[in-house]
Amino acid sequence: MKNVPFKGIIAYPITPFDQNEKVDIPLFKKLVERLVVSGSHGLAPLGSTGVMPYLSDEEKEAITEASIQQTNGRIPTLVGVSNLTTEKTVYHAQFAEKAGADAVMIIPMSYWKLTDDEIVAHYDAVASKISIPIMAYNNPATSGVDMSPVLLKRLLEIPNVTMIKESTGDIQRMHYLRKELGEETAFYNGSNPLALAAFTAGARGWCTAAPNLIPELNIDLYNAVEEGNLEKAKEVFYKQFDLLKFIVNKGLPRAVKAGLNILGEEGGNLRSPLKPMTAKETEELKNIIKTLIN
Amino acid sequence: MKNVPFKGIIAYPITPFDQNEKVDIPLFKKLVERLVVSGSHGLAPLGSTGVMPYLSDEEKEAITEASIQQTNGRIPTLVGVSNLTTEKTVYHAQFAEKAGADAVMIIPMSYWKLTDDEIVAHYDAVASKISIPIMAYNNPATSGVDMSPVLLKRLLEIPNVTMIKESTGDIQRMHYLRKELGEETAFYNGSNPLALAAFTAGARGWCTAAPNLIPELNIDLYNAVEEGNLEKAKEVFYKQFDLLKFIVNKGLPRAVKAGLNILGEEGGNLRSPLKPMTAKETEELKNIIKTLIN
């Protein structure tokens, strides 16, 4: 489907910073390259993992351009363009389209809780200004608003809103969405510990930062589900479960950076107020990774 | 395993009442017979579905005896014996064992929130007075206490606590339990809308009132999972999802009674304060059942 360019493992790169907490574009490209060559089916820069809300407009633009240059069409790119104001969201969405993004992801950031009508108008305003598809993203924990199935249905009536990412972490919600929105709707799972249940429930893809650390296991899970091999899917899932739970609990940017270092890779620095994990937490992650690699 | 007598579909009968709100034992036996002949793998009288907390001691004993007489060894029986006081729990557990139950189910009912030590002592006191196995049941919504994996681990050290029933409705909890308690632990799912995800996660059985209405679909789901046929499991699950959600939302005793009537079966009366569903709700259920039967 032309308007649904994503399936499988959609990998979220971190945004690395240098010693002065400036964005480190060369390292970012290197991290993107790792995700591409290890087999991810899509790349999603400027997500939560990429600390998008902590970046200036110029930094977002540099990350967008670097992503598209580096993937160079090998896998599709889904650029995060969410912003509190409609005007800024339009601005970043237009930038992403011109830069060559395959789609944009938009969560209704909402300092002030938005009404359904305000959310529809927000998506509508952006959609009318771009021609690439939009993935509407529901994550009440970060956006402060829980989009109901009824609202999602309204959003899907906007022609280029073609994909739904669901991150409530509640599998019952995903079941419910699938029944309400129809099986043909392309929905994606954004909750790592829900990966098995969500694929089982029919999710078309898994939006995840885990491929920065364990790409093979992530892809193996997807393949096992594609083959309808329940036993293998279960085995592969439980193998990676501790790591998925750990990176979610500790915060993805912190945990991915620490994990990269454990794997002998550069992960750059974090931007304040985010600080590295403690030595004890890093040790815990080291133990989890050790059991996965052997 | 001798101490784990249950797997598959564990069916929960309702407790029907006559016009004077007295327990109707003949009708109860008829309802049990339906569950047995339609292929359920186990019978669980005196659960929430059986409105156990609304019954007198004598009524509970009559239901226990009727269950064991009627199943007559064709399928194993799991009798609910939970009570607020330890003394009464021991009393009912001993009665169930003498009557021939294969196991008892115990939830730590707790008007006053119990400490972990109190809960362990409670299970320990009961376990030491019977020789049949115990299924420890976690359902914070009805018991008021959420037993942590650490506490469940302690309970499993009591020799005849051999099974865990988990009804938080959160699949992540089940994943976590399985990792913490070990794959060999026999855990059971008590949340209807979680049936697919729980089986996928490795649950040994599904404790459910649904076989009162749609036994074939419940058993089909179990069989599809046993065969490792993910696609069929998904299809069968989504087919029954609306009914599972409906009966949970409306309250199992009310919804099962109404459903039986829709199917042309006697369901008896409810005991006050519980009242039948409204005409509108019944119509809604009729529509759901109609699509399932055709």
Next chain:
Amino acid sequence: MKNVPFKGIIAYPITPFDQNEKVDIPLFKKLVERLVVSGSHGLAPLGSTGVMPYLSDEEKEAITEASIQQTNGRIPTLVGVSNLTTEKTVYHAQFAEKAGADAVMIIPMSYWKLTDDEIVAHYDAVASKISIPIMAYNNPATSGVDMSPVLLKRLLEIPNVTMIKESTGDIQRMHYLRKELGEETAFYNGSNPLALAAFTAGARGWCTAAPNLIPELNIDLYNAVEEGNLEKAKEVFYKQFDLLKFIVNKGLPRAVKAGLNILGEEGGNLRSPLKPMTAKETEELKNIIKTLIN
């Protein structure tokens, strides 16, 4: 107002047990006497503090009769008669009236979440069978159902439902109730740490187990509010705040029993599964009480 026999400090006695966990009526009477002579404005046996749900029918009746004999009209008595079934609630309410209770308290206990109509029918059935007033009690944490202001309004239309006890612990709810139900409605606070805010908001009384341990401070708070002396009310409240918070957090029956022992009084035993507080908790309570007495 004849139908609103309570105001001020309504004291909740514990139900003490002997070494064999049988109810100890002589000790209960002694504890009631302490509450009367220390100045409480009302007595409320068979509440949560009195572990009513853990008692047999015969035990409830003995406690009811002992309460009325011992108070002997010196202060009004409010007897808890809540039960899961309507039939049993009617039974206990009628018993209380015959025994001489001034009013009964009823919370809609609900293993299965009750609909508004079921709750109204439940209260209505009881109210039609007795002529003493009823205090309707909202405490979602123990009953599992949160009665909305709209539902409470319906209950207040039943002639002898004349009082509302509110224990959500949320002062905004109390403000809202007062606006919705009208200032003339007699509402009572059942959340100890909310005592100051609730009186300030216009609560007519405070339903509390604290007078078992610190009757003077409880009464001083009520008097300060009656005098409109905000500064003194605040001072007296903060003085007792740590104790109020402690007894709520540890469970009222356990904490009151331990506190009585610390004060050199008999408190009897608890009924299993409830166990005494740990030595460390008891030490903590000792320290709190010490600062209050000096």
Next chain:
Amino acid sequence: MKNVPFKGIIAYPITPFDQNEKVDIPLFKKLVERLVVSGSHGLAPLGSTGVMPYLSDEEKEAITEASIQQTNGRIPTLVGVSNLTTEKTVYHAQFAEKAGADAVMIIPMSYWKLTDDEIVAHYDAVASKISIPIMAYNNPATSGVDMSPVLLKRLLEIPNVTMIKESTGDIQRMHYLRKELGEETAFYNGSNPLALAAFTAGARGWCTAAPNLIPELNIDLYNAVEEGNLEKAKEVFYKQFDLLKFIVNKGLPRAVKAGLNILGEEGGNLRSPLKPMTAKETEELKNIIKTLIN
């Protein structure tokens, strides 16, 4: 106390926009003037009411300067300078100090949930770069992090963190804070429907958008409490309760703008995605205001 420049009613102006959704500074000054002359004891621009997170750096600076010019020392100014990154927070805090602010307010905005150590480092970094006092603001609903009393205690050890604003909306939290942090700590209430309870509990001030609409009632409440007149405080509070609840429920910027229009004042436009209240909501507000004015 030199470092605690606020008490009483601290008024939050909205940030008005023109037809093109640009900040309207002349109208903003007019709105500030209304707050000053109607008797507010402090002014707090760039709060949630002032939609600070929706503004560019330049717009925040313009609002800061306009606030200080317009108040011109008649009442102290508390400028919101919160930002996701530490660097930007320092930047805005320094700007506010140079512009003449009396204090800054900082909430630990946290897209990624911050650890206690990260929060302390964040406040410490800002505090070391300015010499005016800081009000630390706890509002889990908007910041995503609930600062515990232990953490607040750590923040108060930073020399110029001298004030705490608490907006959980739970009076028990305020009681607890006061006991834990000490009576001498200057704490402020940020939850409108809690105004009476918070003042009763000892709050030094009330941070509120309500003076844009009903300054006299807000000030009357403060005065009644200051006089220790509980009866009058209660009466004045209940008089304004419906309006407080309404503006909180509908979102302060939307509700204040609509309320100003109802009062015959200009309120400017909102910035998208925020839209005006519906006609029905506006009617509801009109009815509430009507009863207050007569």
